[in-house]
Amino acid sequence: MTTLLQDLRYGLRMLLKHKGFTAVAVIALGLGIGANTAIFSLVNGVLLRPLPFPDAERIIYIEGKNPAAGITESNISFLDFTDWSQQTDLFASTAAYWTGTANFGADGAEPERVPRAGVTTGFFSVLGVQPVLGRTFVPEDDKGWPQSVAIISHGLWKRRFGSDPAIVGKQVQMSSWPLTIIGVMPPGFEYPEQTQVWVTTAANLRDEPRDNRVWSAIARLNTGIDLKQAQTRLSAINAQLDKQFRETNKGWDVFVSTLHERLVREIKPSLLALLGAVGFVLLIACANVANLLLARGAARQKEIAIRAAMGASRTRVLRQMLTESVLLSAIGGVAGLVLSIWLTDLLMSMLPEGAPRLGQIGIDYRVLAFALGVSALTGILFGIVPALQASKLDVTSALKEGGRSGEGHRRTSARSLLLIGEVALSLMLLVGAGLLIKSFLRLQEVRPGFDARNVLIANLALQGPKYRDDQQNVEFFRQLKERLEVVPGVQAAGGSVNLPLNPSGYAIGRGFIPEGRPLTVDEAKDAMFSTITGDYFRALQIPLLSGRTFESRDNADGPKVVIINETTAKRYFGSPTAAIGKRLSIWSAFRGRRRDEKFMREIVGVVGDTKTGSLTGEGGAQIYVPHAQDSQWNFMGLVIRTAGDPAAFARTLRHEVQALDKDQPIYNVRTMDDVVANSLGTRRVSMQLFAVFAIAALLLAAIGIYGVMAYSVTQRTQEIGIRMALGAQKSDVLALVIRQGMTLTLIGVVVGLGGAFVLTRLIANLLFGVAATDPLTFVAIPLLLLFVALVACYLPARRAARLDPTIALAQS
Amino acid sequence: MITLKHLERVYPLAQGKFFYVLRDINLDFAEGEFVSIMGPSGAGKSTLLHILGMHDHAWGGEYFLGEAAVHQLKPKARATLRNEQIGFVFQSYHLLDDLTVYENLDIPLSYRRFSKAERAGMVADTLDRFNIVGKKDLYPRQLSGGQQQLVGVARAIIANPKLLLADEPTGNLHSSQGEEIMALFKKLNDEGMTIIQVTHSEKNAAYGNRVIQLRDGWVV
Ligand SMILES: Nc1ncnc2c1ncn2[C@@H]1O[C@H](COP(=O)(O)OP(=O)(O)OP(=O)(O)O)[C@@H](O)[C@H]1O
Ligand SMILES: [Mg+2]
Secondary structure (H helix, E strand, C coil): CHHHHHHHHHHHHHHHHCHHHHHHHHHHHHHHHHHHHHHHHHHHHHHHCCCCCCCHHHEEEEEEEEHHHCEEEECECHHHHHHHHCCCCCEEEEEEEEEEEEEEECCCCCCEEEEEEEECCCHHHHHCCCCCEECCCCHHHCCCCCCCEEEECHHHHHHHHCCCCCCCCCEEEECCEEEEEEEECCCCCCCCCCCCEEEECCCCCCCCCCCCCCEEEEEEECCCCCHHHHHHHHHHHHHHHHHHCHHHHCCCEEEEEEHHHHHHCCCHHHHHHHHHHHHHHHHHHHHHHHHHHHHHHHHCHHHHHHHHHCCCCHHHHHHHHHHHHHHHHHHHHHHHHHHHHHHHHHHHHHCCCCCCCHHHCCCCHHHHHHHHHHHHHHHHHHHHHHHHHHHCCCHHHHHHHCCCCCCCHHHHHHHHHHHHHHHHHHHHHHHHHHHHHHHHHHHHHCCCCCCCCCEEEEEEECCCHHHCCHHHHHHHHHHHHHHHHCCCCEEEEEEECCCCCCCCCCCCEEEEEECCCCCCHHHCEEEEEEEEEECHHHHHCCCEEEECCCCCCCCCCCCCEEEEEHHHHHHHHCCHHHHCCCEEEEECEECCEECCCCCCEEEEEEECCCCCCCCCCCCCCEEEEEHHHCCCCCEEEEEEEECCCHHHHHHHHHHHHHHHCCCCCEEEEEEHHHHHHHHCHHHHHHHHHHHHHHHHHHHHHHHHHHHHHHHHHHHCHHHHHHHHHCCCCHHHHHHHHHHHHHHHHHHHHHHHHHHHHHHHHHHHHHCCCCCCCCHHHHHHHHHHHHHHHHHHHHHHHHHHHCCCHHHHHHCC | CEEEEEEEEEEECHHHCEEEEEEEEEEEECCCCEEEEECCCCCCHHHHHHHHCCCCCCCEEEEEECCEEHHHCCHHHHHHHHHHHEEEECCCCCCCCCCCHHHHHHHHHHCCCCCHHHHHHHHHHHHHHCCCHHHCCCCHHHCCHHHHHHHHHHHHHCCCCCEEEEECCCCCCCHHHHHHHHHHHHHHHHCCCEEEEECCCHHHHCCCCEEEEEECCEEC
16 A cells, blocks of 8 residues: 555656656547547437436337338337237336427417327326326326317426416416316426427327327336347237238338337447547557657666666566556546536537437446546556566666667567557548548438528418318418518428428328229338428429429319329339329328328329438338318428528518418428438538547547657667768668658558458448448548658658768767 | 868857867878878867768868869769768777678668669678678677677678778777777778778777877867
């Protein structure tokens, strides 16, 4: 213990004595540990921390899939869910729910749009949460449409009702219907998504078709039941349903995952890749500090030799050296921890809206333990090689030489190995970053099928008794379009129930059957379905390839018409022109009502494909029908194309909507450019971070190469002098040093290429439009690295070439 | 062969003062001479030799080597001239520790325009001539001081220089080893090589045909 204290005190004195060295090392380590801790706190918050529910690992999420139809994740149908819920030996409780938004009004104040979920009675017991006020739902609450009771979030209670303790029993308006508040949930509970109001599902089992796959489902497993058992049993039930309900369930299977896994599924690969990348940066920083220590070790040979001569054993010397390096990394760790607090905030602000579990990110014992562990580990990591070198010293020769040319082969080769490793690591990181950047550029080249510039979008859901008649909906949107069109600066206005890139989180799939084919499930072709109003295609500049767009004659009384996209036209009708005049019928169901149209629609136009879900996805088949001929929709994503900055028209849009009906708020007002940018959000962040880490790695490697070469030049001063005296010219000396540095770099590059070849496969699922072994990246990145290394070698080489041989020779 | 006119070497000191290491040196060395430069420590002997060896370029005056006016040559031309004409032997041998005897001998050749085969031939000849074939794969630290200096001399003359410069070549050697080196110098001189050596020993100077005395930068 006293020796440890002694070592610590001596170590501290050494660090204080060599302030320059200490500062460089602490900065490198602080940055490395800080970045690692920040990324780890993200990983911790999102991936490691359990969900804030009791026994959260027993909560599962149930999804549908239909491999034959190419559907890998899907919502589920309420009737299937009811069948699964019968398995009471599997599940302690189950719940189905839907999400959406609603106009929420209270006390006569202007209504606001809030996220709302309709949940079955078991919802709160699956999650295991209790209200802080009032009660949760009981079966008697679910009396169908419209709902009569609601539970609100703690946040809404605080904000809208000033934490009124007498809130339970109070009446509010939800989409102009009266509701009674029966409970308030605890702070922080907003599942699913950011739900503020929970209502009953209002599912009508008699009307609900089995293929209305719009529901989400969760369940709490009984103790002793694991995920696999649940999966097997549910799959077996589904196989049964497949036979029993061919028409609606053919090919549909189910798969379960823990709720936690489900929530982080999309972001997990990025986070892990980032953690790996930032780990590499720390390793490179360690290699640099180790090299600094080795250089210093050479200067400390005499001290160590004297200690050894005084009787210090090898382990004793080793321990003292390690104490010093761990002390150094501990200081770096503290700096890193402080830095990480700031970095974490920065990271959070970079993440796209709606990224999961952000609320869970912060510094907890796990993050602290990580920072501590990483610091200790790095201390040992960068300290062990120099310490071993120092402790292996041959005392007599070191004392005799007085530390002059004691720099042996061992130390030099240790430095070379560190340099090679450093170069290899940074090459791998650079290749990874190169691939991600290339993917991102590819993504930006993706033609979404529409022109996002100068487009403003907003959502509007008409609610209240006025709009129970479908024709009222149609009329409202028709009038809105006419009003908007005459506003100066508005070039086109229209709307669709689902916009490209899915900004309202709302997509509708429908089947269709070309005329002449039997009306069976086997003949139905899946398509994205949009009911549109106004000048939708012109507003988004989706090109018309043949035929015409919808006109006012395509009303409820006119012949039924449809517009299809290019892919559909080519796939099922031969070509855009051949499709005109052909007919199809639409086949599906929606929200409790069978929506098979019992008539044929004539194809009057073919438009270009648009990206529906994301830029990375395939557009697939798309069909459009006029709102006047599919009038059930009270909901529209509005689109207006403007002459100038679209954001400036938000007020105009709100004004025109309120002029028609002051009780209808528009929400999610955004420019289409924003939507495109946000659809790339997670990718952008991981690309940016990867690029930052890679550049940091490149810089560290360059500094490392420079440091090693500069040190080597001072070590070789005399040799260089001799060579010059023997006839070496400046260019020979330059070549000598550069060749040494570049040989090491080249070995590092070769090793790194091998590593990159293996490791980039791990980020293959983060890539788009570029192979994990993209030849261009695998050639360009090494060239970049070699060039940077050349510059890093050139500086010490130039110094060597400028040596005065008479002085260099005199150095002995 | 060599003519020096008004040669001087000045080191600037602090506060604008100067320190004259060599002053107004006027010397002639004929082809085939074996000259010894002598004088007390600090007299400027090494300085003069480094100027002659073209390691040092910061001097004034005129220096003719054969036909060439060294003081008018650009650095590149100087280096070429030096590589063609001059070999250098150091007091402390200055063999490269990490290279074998063979490789040490190859260094000067690697900086001159010789093919690989020529180089191998020249190294082999030199090893033979100095009777150190058996030592070619040894490292300097495995040789005695005398043997190391033998290699140093061999390395200095391997590229067939006309002029051999040696700065206290026997300064680190026992007298018997020193005598061997001097005998070697004598032999080289007899074969036609011009030699200029710095020495503190009258005995060594006796091997040569002329002695130049330096004192405080002056020829006396
Ligand atoms: N870089 C320098 N800056 C200033 N003075 C120098 C420098 N190099 C050498 N001198 C001085 O020049 C003088 C001549 O040095 P030189 O090495 O030529 O002496 P020397 O005659 O070879 O002596 P020794 O017999 O000890 O080798 C010395 O007084 C020395 O201090
Ligand atoms: Mg001298």
